[in-house]
Amino acid sequence: MVVDQFYECLGARNWVFHDSLSLDRVEALLSETSDAASAEERLIDLYRDEEITQWWLSQIRKLDGMKHRWHQVERAREHYHAGQFDSCALHLIAVMDGFVNDFEPDVRKGLVSRDPEGMTVWDSIVGHHLGLTHVLKTFGKTFKKRIDHEVFDLFRHGIVHGSVVNFNNVVVATKAWNMLFAVADWSVATAKASKPVESKPSWGEVLSALERQKRYRQYKDDFQPSQIAAGDSGFDTDELVARTTQFLDAWQHGRWALVVPFMQPEGRGVSGRKAGAFQARELYQRYNLSSFQICTVSYTQASSAEVVADATVNGTKTRITFRMVLYTVDGFAGMPGEDGAEWRLAMSSPQQFFP
Known part of the structure; x- marks a missing residue:
């Protein structure tokens, strides 16, 4: 399975396979690379393709709590493509913390305050044992002293509190984007799990949707x-x-x-x-x-x-x-x-x- 292959290759490097990633693209980059470092570079290239990420972002923008922070997401994207990777990461950390804090008003816990195991979701691709819960352990790792060497993981605690001082690189910034999409998937899956099972669409609705898909495919072909x-x-x-x-x-x-x-x-x-x-x-x-x-x-x-x-x-x-x-x-x-x-x-x- 492509998802398992992804985690075998990149899970130890704290990458999450989220719903927006194309199975075909990921399968291609895994088959065309010989090691984790090369696969990571190819994965980052996907995030640096503005047309691809624009489509991904359009899928999460309408989420409640995300759209209210969209000016921060836009600023992060400006900084990312301008090579200002440290400020990009800081913007996205703030977005994720605030978004998760707003997601469950009765809980009112930001992302770093949550137990990683408590964010396990079963009906989502990010629920893999090397997925979001695994990455959150690195995200929330505490630092007792200053770290001067360059890091390549999204250490939220060390970055926000000034203990990690050398994180201005494309890997950390891209992992921030990766985690943003994973957190969005978690919220969707969690909300879905809490809702009663909806009635199935009628045959008329199904046929209407299929007919629309057919017309759109024809439009694209023509x-x-x-x-x-x-x-x-x-x-x-x-x-x-x-x-x-x-x-x-x-x-x-x-x-x-x-x-x-x-x-x-x-x-x-x-x-x-x-x-x-x-x-x-x-x-x-x-x-x-x-x-x-x-x-x-x-x-x-x-x-x-x-x-x-x-x-x-x-x-x-x-x-x-x-x-x-x-x-x-x-x-x-x-x-x-x-x-x-x-x-x-x-x-x-x-x-x-x-x-």
Whole structure:
């Protein structure tokens, strides 16, 4: 089994196989490497692929307690891709501690305060004996004195309390991402286990879902990449050009509540809108957009497109590039013309837009 092979190779190095990892990709990296160090390097490469991790993050963003800390997750991602690995790890430690603390309000225990054995989940891939509970023992290890040599594990206690001082490397930062996804899986499995068994979907619902899957597969098979540029016939009436213009106009005029619908799907309650507007302001207000001109929209793959625009930001003319994804109301990849499907930013943080 691929999961067992993964843990045989990487379990001792404190990596967790979480639900977002592709079995095919992991099987390939295990078969194409001869030792644990090489497999670890290949695994880290997966996390450094922004398109792959963007999809993983879209699956956990809507979790209650996670979406409220999404500005921290975005900041961690900015720092990770900028090579600021120590600050990335610190942001993610704070996110995990707070998320677990909020998960069970009656318990009110952060991640480091919990008994690792008490976080065992049986209906989840992270419940492997070398999975989350195993890694948490390293995560919570205490240090009585300063450690000056470089470490390659996520020692939460030593990092937060200043005992571990040399952890600014891609391995520690990536293990923080790895653990974030594992903790998210734990929360989902734990919540599922506490709920009564739901009734099975009706045949009509099953058939409807299967038909939708069939239509989406056909859409992907038939998709042909294309590009439309300023000055081309139909450019001004193109749906995504119009949608992108609305986003950039809201950014330019500081209408943060209007920026929220272009960010990734999440709850739309009143508190959600207010929190979203605050998050949008935090992300965008330091980038003063005073003018913009959309140059091209490239439909590069199904449900996804790349937008290139000339802009003036903080008084400097520059070129910005960002990806848009067509999302359904449930947060999955959508199809053109599908009810409720909207184009949204693949990455909400504007720092990723600049060369």
